[in-house]
Amino acid sequence: MERVFEELSRRNEVDQLEIYCSSNRIMAIRIVNTEILESKLNMDSGIGVRVLKDGFIGYASGTSLTIEAAREAYGKATKVANSKMGEKENISFARPSDSKIERLPNSSFSDDRVRDLQDEELAGLGKRMIDSALAHDRRVYDCSGSITVVGYEFATVNSNGIDSHDLGDYVYATLTSMTKDGDLIAQGFDTLVTRKYSKLVEGVEHVGEKSAEMSAGSLGPKQPPSGKYDMIYTPSCMSLTMRNLAGMANAQRVHDGLSMFTEYLGRQVASDVVSVVEDGRFEDGKGSATFDDEGLPTMRTVIIENGLLKSFFHDSYTSKMFGVRSTGNGFRVLTQVGGSTLEGKRYDFPPTCSSANFVILPGDSNEEEIIQDTKRGIIIGWTRYERLLNSRAGAFTSNARSGNLMVENGEVKYPVHGFRIHDNYMNLLKSIDLVAKNLEQKGHWGTASISPTFRTRAIQIISI
């Protein structure tokens, strides 16, 4: 990379140059009808080149780590920058001084034993996960899911003194179990997201058991009437909610006027029992890394503290717009059709402001106490297709998929189904009154969330 950087820099054709390289190894098994249907392996590496010339940026990428690919990408990127199209901006690529913090010691987000996982062992873990679901409840008749292992290495170097390198691995395992009892059918789900081999091998059977337990517990549901209910959100239902909430704290979206937090800095946006951080170094966090994809150190940023909106998270671009330092949140993520959706570190896109790990901090309560304290409410186990209806207003709708249980007078009474949660995120946050001590990372379908169980009051559901 140094050789490539030196050669391209020596051409003196641009004001600033950034080169990003990554390589990824992604291995996965797919489970269908209680068997492993397929096993797959992707090996992928590439280079992304960004140039800045007279206030105009160009970006291009290629799929090999060769000098030829770098030259080709550089040529394309320079052509775009030289076209001088659009409005000129007073911008710069990341500099070490953009970061709020000095360089921290490298954290380790890599576990060699995850990195070295082979297909046979992975298949064996999948079988254990399936078997534990089948053994947990004899009514389980079908399982589907996956185990995916992602290993990556990436480096960023630029003409402003950025020179960073990091590597990491993570695994996620998911299982959906279907149960049948007479004419009744239900489904349940659990996941494990971790960077640690020991957690994976110790945890796969738990995933199977929990998915079977949720499924069996969802048999014979009733449909609750539309109305407002207290909701007890469990960690397993939070992945899309947290993704949407993280979007609200994204400085780019705030700047664009698309966030419900726009114009709310310093104001109450949640109840005083709620604190939220954006943490790029969360131990075992799926999104954790030593550096972001601009080469700046990641860090922990307090977003909400006791209900007050304290900060947004930034990359170097948004930090300049807001006159603050970057929080190390410049990542290369898929923003639209046309790029690879593979996991790992993507070279196909330029960096944009994006969340690493968005975390609701645990509280003092106990999950059982929350349930016992609830007169009339619903425990939310698993939701689906949560959709922002209006991002500035925070309006959302979500389908209650499974594992949803009616609580009456402090006791879990029966499963419920056939309703949609239809409310507003600001209302949801401001109505949280109890937050439990548990903190769990869960994930589904590419997203991950880190949150405790919490209760929020009087949330609208619609039954149809």
Place this chain on the structure above:
Amino acid sequence: MNNTISMDDLADLILEKASKEGATYCEARVEEFSNETINVEGRLLKSSFDYSSKGVGIRVIADGAWGFSSTTKLDNLSIEDAAGHAMKMARSAGVRRKTPVTIRKVKPARDNVVTRVKQKFSDVDFRDKVSALVECNRRLKVSDEVIKTTATMVEVKSHKYIATSEGARINFKHSMAFSTLSAFGFSSGVSELATLEAGGSGGYEAVESGLLIHSSESVGQRVVRLLKAKACPNIGETPIVMDPSFLALLVHEIIGHPSEADRVLGWEYGWGGGSWWQGMLRQEVGSELLSAVDEGDIKGTLGYTPYDDEAVKCARTYLIRKGRLVGHIQSRQTAEMFGVDATGGMRSFSFDSVPLIRMSNTFILGGDWKSEEIIRETKDGVFVKYYVGPSIDDKRFRWTVTPQETYLIKNGEVSELYRGAVVMGVAPDFFRSIDAVGEDVTILPLTGCGKGDPEQLICVGNGGPTLRSRATIVPRGE
């Protein structure tokens, strides 16, 4: 491509290696793929990237299971390694399988297909493309209430060579282009969004600047109208007339996705979910006026797919015929399980992804009403146009789609505009209540259909005519 090895030689190398190692089936996809994306916000060239990739994706059946491997390294050794990996993957999955994978027999197809392009995207100067998008944004910003405008143009090109161990050879050069306009408005605490997508297979003509620029002002005016409109009340259950611009997304969600045979079989429960009409083939699922198909070989559409990634020709597949469920979108494996012909339903985003059963162009067939007649013959109801987004349950049974525009119909006339409506329904009730189907079938581009893990986003075509049925209208939670 690799300077010394052609696509077919690469494919032959893969097939030979897999055969030597005992694969009962092998499919090699050699692909060059490129994407040019230009995203302009206001007058700012927000991002522009030109992404290209080259590689191979190898699928094998060995020991009764599928194995998949891909690589971007195209030297002989790496290709052979990748084929070896695919075999290893299959074997480790196969050891534990009780039921071996079998696939439907097909006559191996050999063809050379090139998507017709009137004007190459690359022949249009970069500056002209950006200028067109800047002009779109200028026209979107019809007033100060429009606070953010975005115009995006994307071209995706692929040259795919698919070879199977059965002798199929498909050489497919394809390009498609699409564009999205978006206007976000904010005024006195009210916010609204209006969008428009255009595109199809072909070159620059698919997002032809003139048409795009011409449409921009109307999108901006739409958002301003919405800002001034009243908030939608709780209307409840009502007759509803759906314009194709709204219907396209609903068809995608409650006809397209549940028609994917892997969903019907329950294979997707771990992700997107299942289909409520599992086990209901040949049963009535809707009104006699309802017929729907999936059809890949429609030139000019965004879902244009003459052959799928299993090298099966994509024919018109009836999904619903006169209200009766008659078919699903099939892969060779699911077709064998259903005892029917493969429909050419397997597609992957690129060489590095496994193919999955996907829609191509899924749409409702036309009837014999004129669209204006449907409105005129509706005493009281609502008329919805354009969509914001969906939220559907896991069996595609209970659905929600948010329209951009919701109009009251009073005595056969379109009257008041509401903002912030949410349309909900239950699929079988909705299908059975269809009582008027227009002749104005329109297939619209839908970019970003997600499926699989990791998720693959592909482009499809969806739509139908103006039609009338019944649904429930509630307001957004604000």
